[in-house]
Amino acid sequence: MGFSLDAAELDIPCPRCRFFNEVTIKQVRTRDVVICRGCKSNLRLDDHMNQVRVAERQLRESISALTGSLGSLLAIDIKL
Numbered sequence: 001m002g003f004s005l006d007a008a009e010l011d012i013p014c015p016r017c018r019f020f021n022e023v024t025i026k027q028v029r030t031r032d033v034v035i036c037r038g039c040k041s042n043l044r045l046d047d048h049m050n051q052v053r054v055a056e057r058q059l060r061e062s063i064s065a066l067t068g069s070l071g072s073l074l075a076i077d078i079k080l
């Protein structure tokens with residue numbers, strides 16, 4: 001089962017003009033270059049230390065833990 005944060009959006013401030021630009025996690029992960037909507041300069045996105053991948057893994061682990069506890073909460077008590 002694939003799980004990905006790719007579609008999630010972030011607002012990142014331009015280092016030059018401080019304009020907040022909306023980018024997707026996927027663009028950060030693939031180190032995309034976006035053009036600042038404030039000053040038109042090229043912003044090279046850098047996923048420093050692969051933080052997206054680490055966050056994604058942590059989120060995936062939390063979700064499977066959550067699914068596990070939901071599963072036990074929702075367990076149906078069957079009596080014969």
Ligand SMILES: [Zn+2]
Nearest residue numbers: 014017036039
């Ligand atoms: Zn800018």
